[in-house]
Amino acid sequence: MSVTSITSSTTGTGVALPVVKAEHLGLTFSTNDGDVVALSDVNLTIEKGDFVSFIGPSGCGKTTFLRTIADLEQPTSGTLEINGQTPENARKDRAYGYVFQAPALYPWRTIEKNIALPLEIMGHSAQQQAERIKRTMDLVNLSGFEKKFPWQLSGGMQQRASIARALAFDADLLLMDEPFGALDEIVRDHLNSELLKLWDRTKKTICFVTHSIPEAVYLSTKIVVMSPRPGRVTDIIESNLPRERPLDIRETPEFLAIAARVRDGLRAGHSYEEVV
Amino acid sequence: MMKSGLNLLQSLLALLAGGMALCGLVGAAISADADILLTVTMGLGALTLVRCVFRPISLWLDGLASVLIALALVLALPRGAAMPGHYWFAMVSAWGFAWLFVDQLSGEIRRGAVPRKTMGLLIPAVFGVALLVVWEIVTRGANVPPVLLPAPSAIGAQLANSAPILWADFVQTFVKSVIPGYIIGCLAGLVVAIAVDRSPFLKAGLLPIGNFMSALPIIGIAPIMVMWFGFDWQSKAAVVVAMTFFPMLVNTVAGLNAASSIERDLMRTYAANYWQTLLKLRLPAAGPFIFNALKINSTLALIGAIVAEFFGTPVVGMGFRISTGVGRLAIDLVWAEIAVAAVAGSAFYGVIALIERGVTFWHPSVRGGRA
Amino acid sequence: MNRVLPILTILFAILAFWYAAAIWMNAPWQNILNGRANLENVPFLEFAQQTWAQDKPVLPAPHQVAAEIWNATMGLEFTSRRSLALHAWITLSATLLGFVFGTALGVVLAVAIIHNDATDRSLMPWIIASQTIPILAIAPMVVVGLGAVGLTGLVPKALISMYLSFFPVVVGMVKGLRSPEAIQLDLMRTYDANPWQVFWKLRWPAALPMLFASMKVGIAISLIGAVVAELSNAAGGGLGVRLLTGSYNGQTIQIWAALFIAAGLAAVLVAMVGAAEKIVNARIGVRA
């Protein structure tokens, strides 16, 4: 019953607010067999137009952090602001598109109907829907599969469809949780450069979880290295690579230098295993 | 409503419950024959309306109001005559308070403010008791003819009075017909399923027919069984066998195919023979399916035996008592018999569910807790 | 063909077994008859035919039942009291009426249960528990009770059918409406979808397979409910009454005919729900 009024604080033409601003953010899951600390003391600012990759060993809290931004989990300590608002209001503003670790397509809807789902919910006209479906399906190279059902597609195609669904409503912030994990190397390269082009063209802000160091370095302006339990940020690496990035930039010394730094950060995060 | 700390539904319920209590008070004031206890409790109920303007009150007070009003009302019920009109306000009020209490309590449980285990049980219990109370009040208060629906108190009295008859009926129907029929039918279904499982041809033929048969009104063979096996328990057991056989057959055949191909390949790498695979992999994997059939059958068996008795019995048995009781308009006895059947049925089911828990503890549906 | 052959084989085996059983079970009475008529040493084939043509056999032969079904449906005026078609129609109308209302009620209650915690916690345990009790046993009482207040004919029977079909639908629908996975609900949350949208775009389509599965159970049990309800009101007609009068008069052929008609009805009804399921599934694209 409680309708919280949505007062957007970004209306003024003052300084641009950070898209994501986390201060001393912590999240502890209390489960039947004790508490699990998933995030602790995370401080991070993401500016508009950033491409931020999150990298870290499995279980270190990357998904949890993304879900907290998306108001799917509530932080247990610290503060988190999205576009200067609470995560809840940002969600109600439809401020972001989310690509889950699994495709989460509806088996009873065709691919185009799946992409239409957010558009239907947000009340777009039929014509607008058709136009956007076509555009995003082209973008992820799925044209021709409009009338197929998800289970008639390969795992990688399903994941691309779920990316198309997140792109369909043009949110300024994209939260992507290992979106290309299920794809082969070539398609992955292709989608990586497509994603970069899209990012460059639309000036979107992207948060991107990955396990691949080259992918993180290739895509990002900022790489956040996380370490497991209790999930904390160990290093934030700013990339000085140009916005324009051909695929063969991956062989340049600058690229390799950044990659080496990320690897070192990851190693340091893993070292706890030797101690324990 | 802002002061009450309730959501919309709860606010409406609070208004309804308190308002009805107020109406009841007014009604009592106007009419000559006001019951003192009831009037006092309704005054209490009307007092809860202060929450609208003053401050929230504890949900336990709502619960208390419900119990007190209901209790006073049941005590005030006149014998053999309809109750005064304004008593109905009290009933609605008590119901409203009970609902309000339950709604708030489940909110508390969800918030984790009260222990889930005990309070989780309280809610369905409140519902059950509330139903019984309303039943009692409506049947006696409106003077409903007992033929249509006797009051729970009358049924309870009958249960106590006719205990020997009910026990004899229970033994005849449950112990002599249901149990043997159930065991034979389930065992036969299991054995046939394992037997046909080796032959894809037989399986392909029997499975659709078995599925088909499970949907048929097999209960209709009761008159035939009575002709073949006589009036006594044997014919009822035969009906039960026929009713329980097909669900068991179909479920077991499906269950024997439930093991995944990886698990089966594993047995192949061990060069396990047919019986080893059956005993070590496929039967355990079929466990949940077999128990599903056992549970379905527990209800079917009781229904089969009771309905079969409608077609002819010696002068004892639950079905016999129900059909003749209805004919003689001894409805109290019929309801008592139904209460026994209900308890027996749930207990039967409960025992099987307990065994299932112990045997198929590994299955997600059991591990998850909630069925 | 691959799937039909095994079924036909089994059906044929059943038929053969049935004829053999008919000889065996009817033989004692036939021997008595033949003894009275001073017939001795009847050749086996002739004896078999005799056992398949008795008036009130212990087990009627399949063709006797088939002939009775034919005569009692096609051979008689629909309005005749002995027409099986009439009795089948009486049962069918009660079944359908009860089934439709039971399903509607079940769906509505399931929706209430998944949207309100208190309803869920207070009702669900009782609904599950009441599935384990032999509800059918109250059928005669409901019929007689309602008859006492002047409600006779279709309504009491339909009420019992409704009551019976209601339970599987509630339980199935609650399961179905709760079946969407957490990730799918999260997705809807990221869109800030309202409860109405979550229901129509996610929960309802996800629950449809369960709805049809429970409707199949529900319609079969509705028919059983109608038949059993008829046992307590012999004047009202219906297949149950045919079973009852047949058993009083020892008219075994009549019993078997009524039984087969009831079975046929059940099969047709379940098949109709199945067909509706196929159509809906094809439209929403559930894997066949």
Ligand SMILES: Nc1ncnc2c1ncn2[C@@H]1O[C@H](COP(=O)(O)OP(=O)(O)OP(=O)(O)O)[C@@H](O)[C@H]1O
């Ligand atoms: N709902 C939950 N309840 C309890 N603990 C949880 C829950 N979700 C996540 N966790 C715990 O929080 C920690 C972080 O999980 P998270 O899913 O964020 O990891 P991740 O970095 O995304 O891992 P991966 O790379 O494998 O996807 C893990 O230890 C996990 O067990």
Ligand SMILES: [Mg+2]
């Ligand atoms: Mg993850």
